[in-house]
Amino acid sequence: DAKTTQPNSMESNEEEPVHLPCNHSTISGTDYIHWYRQLPSQGPEYVIHGLTSNVNNRMASLAIAEDRKSSTLILHRATLRDAAVYYCIPETMGGTSYGKLTFGQGTILTVHP
Amino acid sequence: DTEVTQTPKHLVMGMTNKKSLKCEQHMGHRAMYWYKQKAKKPPELMFVYSYEKLSINESVPSRFSPECPNSSLLNLHLHALQPEDSALYLCASSQDGEILLFGPGTRLLVL
Numbered sequence: 412d413a414k415t416t417q418p419n420s421m422e423s424n425e426e427e428p429v430h431l432p433c434n435h436s437t438i439s440g441t442d443y444i445h446w447y448r449q450l451p452s453q454g455p456e457y458v459i460h461g462l463t464s465n466v467n468n469r470m471a472s473l474a475i476a477e478d479r480k481s482s483t484l485i486l487h488r489a490t491l492r493d494a495a496v497y498y499c500i501p502e503t504m505g506g507t508s509y510g511k512l513t514f515g516q517g518t519i520l521t522v523h524p
Numbered sequence: 525d526t527e528v529t530q531t532p533k534h535l536v537m538g539m540t541n542k543k544s545l546k547c548e549q550h551m552g553h554r555a556m557y558w559y560k561q562k563a564k565k566p567p568e569l570m571f572v573y574s575y576e577k578l579s580i581n582e583s584v585p586s587r588f589s590p591e592c593p594n595s596s597l598l599n600l601h602l603h604a605l606q607p608e609d610s611a612l613y614l615c616a617s618s619q620d621g622e623i624l625l626f627g628p629g630t631r632l633l634v635l
Contacts, residue, residue: 443622454528454614454626455567498566504622511580512624514566 413438413501420519423489431484431518433499442501444475444482445512450495455514458484458497494522525550528627530615536633539605545630547598547615555579555621556598558590559614561629567614573598574621605634 416434446458559567572580589601
């Protein structure tokens with residue numbers, strides 16, 4: 412499993428963009444970069460994932476460095492509902508490692524009104 | 525129906541009790557998972573079932589016994605647990621093994 416480094420915590424103001432960084436320098440060529448978040452008292456929730464190219468969906472954008480050793484999750488306009496722990500998980504999914512997501516410590520995001 | 529449901533929401537049990545946690549999904553997902561999450565820690569994988577067969581067991585003690593009776597249902601049977609087993613137990617499912625959909629969890633307290 413690739414090792415990840417994320418800031419322990421970050422803060423943002425409501426309606427401002429948030430850039431959550433993740434270093435994964437030991438990522439393998441077949442690992443996708445997955446981001447999940449966990450709101451208080453809930454199960455984790457899928458946010459986005461990608462392999463090489465930048466990815467966008469309705470929740471967020473994922474910017475992946477050209478060497479794939481780091482990535483950044485971008486929340487374009489933070490809301491109070493985005494306050495959560497954000498996990499960056501490099502993982503080869505499907506096949507024999509069917510869904511073996513290994514969570515690191517994550518980043519606690521606090522959003523101020 | 526696009527969610528994973530878990531029952532019960534909360535469970536308190538003694539060290540000599542036998543209890544079961546239940547997880548259901550009706551999305552036709554072929555993989556189902558149990559994770560354990562202790563307070564202020566990240567979730568840790570326990571078991572993965574693929575097409576109703578156990579495909580991954582992360583060296584979990586035998587006092588935890590998973591069961592997948594059909595493609596929609598996943599159980600976790602608990603017996604002779606210890607207080608340190610108190611945690612949030614999360615179930616998840618996946619259609620393709622790439623994106624996991626998690627349930628809300630069962631919060632277990634072992635006395």
